[in-house]
Amino acid sequence: MSGNDRDSWDVQVKPFLTPFFAYGAAALILAAHVVVGALLKVSSTGVIFRTADQVAIAMLGAVFAGFVCLFARPRLRVGPSGVAVRNLFGYRLFPWSDVVGVSFHQGARWARLDLPDDEYVPVMAIQAVDKGRAVESMDRVRAAMKRYQPGINSRHP
Secondary structure, three states: OOHHHHHOOOEEEOOOHHHHHHHHHHHHHHHHHHHHHHHOOOOOOOOOOOHHHHHHHHHHHHHHHHHHHHHHOOEEEEEOOEEEEEOOOOEEEEOHHHOOEEEOOOOOOEEEEEEOOOEEEEEEEEEHHHOHHHHHHHHHHHHHHHHHOOOOOOOOO
């Protein structure tokens, strides 16, 4: 990301606690697979394991750990060009003409970006587990949205 790109967004929000859990779980998963792979040849179980089997188990651990790390990826950005949402796999920029509001429904795990025709996109960057930080993030996002779309309807269910 260039310096110009970073400056073009008024608000950037990322989850706070989830990356700690995701990276910790990924390290644990990888370590467990490496240890299990290393211990495959230690005792005789009647099955013949080869070095390739050990490497394969460690590699599976790396794949699983990589998948778990995706939970640290979400981000929400608000700026003149619209609202950009990045979740686990996708990234989308919604122009202001498509944005109806942002809401966080009771019991939900994360916020959502409200779109026309009762459609919405989950915003995993603002998560209920972050509690006070999530509230502060919602306030910052709503304030930025009102700057670009004064009539925006940010519901408070």
